[in-house]
Amino acid sequence: MNRQIFAFFLLAITSVLGCSKDDNEPLPQSSVSRLYVSNADTDASVMSTLIFDPADGATLDSPDRYDTKLPDGNGIVFDPFSGTVFQVSRQAKNIKSFTVKTDGSLADKGSFIDDGLTSGREIAFDRVRKTLYVASNTDSSIYVYQGVDTIKSSARASKKLKLNGQPWGIHLENDNLFVVIDRSSAQVQLFENASSLVVGTIVPSKKITVTGGIRLHGIAYSSSRDALILSDIGEEAGSGSTSDGKIYVIEAALAKFAAMGTAVSPTRIISGINTGLGNPVDVAWDIRAEKDLIYVAEKANKKIQVFKFSNNGNVSPFRTVTLNTSPEAIYLDAR
Template sequence: MKTQKTVKFLSLLAIASFALTSCSDDDENGMDMPMAEVSTKIYTSNNANGNIDEIDVSDMSNVESKTLITASTAADGVYYDADSDAVFQASRSNLSLEGFSNVNMITSGTTVSVDFSGTADMTSPREVAVNGNFYVVADNSDVDGDTNTPDGRLFIYQKSGSNFTLRNTITTNFKLWGITFAGSDLYAIVDVTDQLAVFNNFLSNTTDATVMATKTISVEGIVRTHGLAYDMDSDVMVLTDIGVASGTPTSSSDGGFHVISNFSNKFNSTSNGGTLAMSSQVRVAGSNTMLGNPVDVAYDSMTETVYIAEAANGKILAFNNISSGGNLTPVLDYNLASASAVYLSKQ
């Protein structure tokens, strides 16, 4: 899922940089200038109880967390808006978007009421992608009732005040799972395949319609892709591979994730219907990773850390030192039954 980099974070870096530059004489006299602290938190949802976890990973040696108790019993895509201090998730039990405000003020274990709500339009909601006031939810259910013809739906909601209004619905000719915006373009996982699709200028589709992807490619080395995260600043795309989805929590280690640097050029250079070569990617997989069913992912480009919602083993995992790939051991192993989504916020 897309990483949120706030204006506050950038401003703090600028202030710190200016202070260090302008006070060089003090530094030479032995005076240490304080550095701006960066808060790094991940927000998670799950299909075990529908609650939201906030995990503070600013210091990997001292990870702290809190849980918001929601009325949902299962949930998927999750998103945090730092400007309004609100967290949102797609409720799979209530079939709607739900949002909760004043997150920083809430103590762990508090039962929260819905502050932002939408209508129950969906059947099987998965990932959430946000562009301004537009919230797009991928729905994985069969649209036409014929399992031999794969399809899915993208529900486009517009947020106004405390309400979500369904603007329109886009039907796709493939099953959906993960989605993320890159500017005005929407990247989407072609479920049950090794493929990745893009819809250019996605929000310009303002009426109910069936829309074909602008481009679809295969990703070599992936069995079945599920989650994706794209960072525009570093131009890095991360894709998860769930391998065989039926693995058990004690034996699931057939999953992995792929890191694609210089993604835009590589994607653009791959023809529609073509394959992005394994030589253009880095793969992390193996028995040490605990990756059996990695359904969602977030990427921190500042620290080059990948966060995974791992469903089969019931965990939130984090990996760094990923440049060479391989059978890495996670630097974070946080238990979360039926983990379904993860979102990263830096402030």
């Protein structure tokens, strides 16, 4: 009888632990639509973080502003399971976390500095393994912080993964890490079983090259829709640099990735003078059927722009708001 009781409790504990570590666990239900914006400004008087709440109304109203004291704010991500926002400062090499209160406002939760973090850009969070991934472009690396919710004060990355190009945008889904490679390569690299990657130089499982791509930056992907959205900032400076941005939509995306790499032509391209795209550094996607909207952080023209997923060509934004700050990274919580 005792053995039966022990076996029962062991099965119960195993079941609970298994549920707590399920990549496919449904998102907590909510009608919220909040857009988190990380500003790249370094002036101490500029608020580092904006929140549009709601982000799916008839207009984009004035955002809530927070002085998170993260100059040169870059990657920002929200975990709906713990109600936590993570944000990185490229200048201060500081990674902070915030609790999102019931009214949508932010409260300080944790903070640490990694003096070795060279150039923190986009970030991605693995909530199952409590791991934060940070892309660092200038040293072609991904910094991995395991147990990030317990790190305080100062720290070093648990793992430093070296790439064969400069990473910018990253996206993690079901332990698959998509990495946008900046500069002339115009690649998106896919690293399967990302949590198993070991320190040192890593090689992607599969990759694609975007035909016509110049400088890819932002990325959004949905496995349920199997569609990939990328932003291209175009020329860094000079004539046309504030009007040559593009958004690429690639449908039936995953099957296009190949071990040896392959050139892929986007399904649709949003570009042209009417779009107002000059330096679209990041993108987010509201995949809900009744919404289906692409949000864009347009840095050069200091705007947040919203396009329809079905848009193609030289179209005007569905919605737009002009800021007095320089948006660098965005994250949309829409459920």
